[in-house]
Amino acid sequence: MQLKELSERTGVSPASIKFYLREGLLPAGRxxxxxxxxxxxxxxxxxxxxQSLRRVVGLNIAQIGSLLRMADGGTPRLDLLAAVQRTVLGLDDVSTEHGDLRTPAGDAVVRFRNWPDVPSDxxxxxxxxxxxxxxxGVPVTDDLLNAYSQAVDTIAAANISATTAPDDVNQLIMTAAVGMHLHGQLVLKLLALAHTSHAIRRYETHA
Structure with a gap:
């Protein structure tokens, strides 16, 4: 298809397509x-x-370009998913003079769930x-960590089965990025509703 048809198929203006070509986000046509x-x-x-990374997830051109360069450069799938997670969730790039940051509570979570004991962002x-x-002054008890990690482990297991399915790298990034963003927001909304529901039950009975 020519540029005009590509624009019509995707709803992206010719000017934007040319911009993405210049920036290297879109490979050159034949x-x-x-x-x-x-x-x-x-x-x-x-x-x-x-378009999804920009409009749904809210990433900027530099962030999108970084992910796409990794994808086009043959970055291993696990490393690519880690980069997507780091970018979409805004994980802090924590570095210390002594290597990876560790805390007793964080180590406890890994033991509770039998997660791989490896460093990551x-x-x-x-x-x-x-x-x-x-x-x-807001310490987190082992009981709380155990309950929280058990809940999110179930959620993560359901999410990762979908995000690792596509063979096409564009679909892999799409599913992972949009999925992480929207499912993360869904979890927060459900948590807010749960808090509200528990508060209503507790305080209406004392009204």
Whole structure:
């Protein structure tokens, strides 16, 4: 298909498509003339991904470009998913002079759920948050960590089965990024409703 049809198929303006081509977010089409190129279904898939990352997830061009360069460069799937998670969830890039940040509470969570005892941005981010809570006088008990981690483990198991399914890298990033964003928001909304419901039950009975 030519640029005009690609624009019509995706709803992305020709000017935006040309911008994405210049920025390297969209691969060049197959040249058929000095002033004309043909585009494929891969270009359609890539444009849909870019639009979703911008409009649904709220990523900027630099963030999208970083993820797409990793995808196009053959980054292993596990590393790509980790980068998507770090970008979409805004995980803190915590670094220390002594390597990865560890806390007793964070180590306890790993033991409770029998999760792999390996460093990651997610684990560092959790440990940084646990350390912050401790410093503010809001300690987290083992019972609370056990209950919370059990709940999110069930959620994560359901999510990851979907995010690792697509073979196409554009669909992999789309499913992972949009899924993490929307499912994360869903969990927060459900938690808010649960808090409200428990508060109503507790305080209406005492009214």
């Amino acid at each position: 040249s058929v003339h000095s002033t004309r190129a043909e585009y494929s279904e891969h270009h359609v898939s890539r444009l849909e991904l870019i 997610a684990r560092n981010s959790l440990n940084a948050h646990l350390a912050l809570m401790e410093s503010l």
